[in-house]
Amino acid sequence: MPSFDISRSRFRLADEHVIVLSELATGDEVPDEFAAAQKELLDCGLIDEDGKLSPLLLPLIETVLSPGVVISLEAAGRQGKLHHGMLIGADHVVAHEAWPGVPEAEYSCVEPKTLVWKLSDMVNLQRSQRSSAGPDTLPSVVETTIGTVEAGLAALEGEGIVQSAHDERAAIRQALATGGDLGEQALTLVADLISELRSSWRLTSAWQTHHEGQDAAETRGFAVWDCGPLGYWLRELPAEPVAEERITPASTFRLVRVEAKTIWTRITGLLPDEGELRDAAARQPGKG
Template identity: 90%
Template structure:
């Protein structure tokens, strides 16, 4: 069920609720298959009987309908895949965050000056531990080899100790035959400790050679808990999935948390790019 917290300008909405709200906000008909979702919005007070949206929704919907910059966060871990993100509009910034096993995502208004902090919180960025870095870096193998190791974590119905799991990961990685002994041990350790692998991408409208075009930036990271953060240098983001094959090079390099903070900041367009992106979006009265 959808719900909202007016004191913090946050809303819990499933995809079908957002589709209904977009249709109502733009004066379009709600598809018959979404009438149940519209009734849920009515029951919780976000839509009236005539289909008019609550005033509390207006900043959110203005931004959802006309974002100047779209930031997407795709995270994968032992609980499956999660999709978060941020929409930067002319007047407001909206963050959306999902929860494992829950249909609704939380949409909230974010103070623009704090959006880098908000994105850092979405990826659970923590200060890097103090200590010598003796791990060999970078680590290079293939997509196919890494996927074989990650598949061990996704095995259904398997109950094993941490030791057995690490041994199974090591064995799966060894089938690729492209890792030396030291690298094989390290990659097995990284996968065993993997909290999440995630990628952040941003996109907005810009000008290129006198024409409107889409600008994109992105990067990907492995959060390996006690073994630190590992930036995925290859395949470099943003990259279309259809260009990745099992033989594609996969390279990780260990980085500090401050490097990730800098990368997050670098996802954002500069002020001129932001003004141009905002100018491309139609104002809605």
Template identity: 60%
Template sequence: MPSHDLSRARFRLSDEHVFVLVQVAAGEPVPGEFLGAREELRACGLIGENGLLAHVLIPLLDTLMTPTVVISLESVGRQGRLNHGLLIGEDHVIAHQAWPGASESEYSSVEPKTLVWALANMVNLRQSGPGGGAGPAAYPAAAIETRLGTLDAGLAALAGLSGAEAPGSERAYIRKALAQDGTLGEAQAGLLADLLAELRSSWRMTAAWRGREEGRDGVAGRGFAIWDCGPLGYWHRELPEEPVAAEAVRPDNTVRLVRVGAKRVWDLIADLLPEEGELRRA
């Protein structure tokens, strides 16, 4: 069920609820399969008995309907796939964050000066403690290069673990899957097995905006991907380079992971945002 918090202008909405709100705001009819979602919005007071939208929705809908920059965060972990993001409009910034097992996401306003903080919080970026405490010096020139097919074999082995394995057996099970490829050396296979065993989440963050691509008006953007390996820190997936199209991904693609500190992840987030000169106004 949708809900809202008037004191902080927060909303819990599913994709169906968002679609209905945008249709109503645009003066378009709501398709029959979405009438249940419209009734839920009416029941919680976001759509009035007269069919008008609640005034508190104005910043949210203005930004949803005419964003200047769209930032998407796709995160995959042991609880499944989650989609978060941030929409930058002319007057407002709206963040949306999903919750494992829930159909609704939380939508909330963000102070524009805190954009990077908001995005860093979405990925639980930490400068100290597990995942952020060990600087790059702890892994001199640490990098792993392999094929996507090899990595997929390790991820499949990780997904097949039941959680009841004896301590230390997880890594052996993953290493066995990695060894089937035969291209990884002993040290690299061991390190990759360690990273997979400690993997909290892999996520990619992309930004898109109206700009110029190859001298013509179009959609411009950039992105990057990170592995959060808990006590083994953050690893930047340099290859395949983001943004990467799904149809371009093949088992023989090279995957390159490089150990980075939390400061570098922060800089990558900040560099994702376009400069004013990169934007093409409507």
């Protein structure tokens, strides 16, 4: 069910609710398949009988309909995949954060000066606690193939019930060994990283720009493994943004150990500068 918190300008909405609100805001008819979602919005007071949106929703919907910059965060962990993100509009910034096991995400307005802090919070960046995580003897680079890594990750989702962390690590190690492309030290490291993997995530940003006299899209991104006590590992290959159809089991997979401050710098680098923001805003529908 949708809900809202006036005190903090935040809303819990499923994709169906956002679709209904967008249709109503643009004056379009809501498809019959979204009738239940429309009734839920009516029941909670976010729209009235005539389909008029609550004034509380206006900053959110204006930004959803005309974002200048779209930032997407795809995170995967033991509770499944989650999709978070941020929309930067001409006048407002809206963040949306999913929650495991429920269809609604939390949408909230963000102070523009806190964008990097908000994105860092979304990925649970621990700057002070994780900068020097892991033993000094831990290798800083590991390279294998996509197929080998996927085999190791699949061991976490096996049919058998893992009785202990030791059994889980043994299952991962066995799955990795089938690839045959890892030496003993690398095999142990990758097995340890997968065992400690809290989440793997990728951040991408995109906005409209102008290049060689034509409209174009600027896209930036990077991906990270958060391995808890073993620290943060930047996925150098395949590099983001990457087209899924270009990835094969034989594609190179490379992780490089980094400090939290490196991730902070990468997050900052995702954002366009002031000139690019103005240009992106001017290219929104109905602008310029």
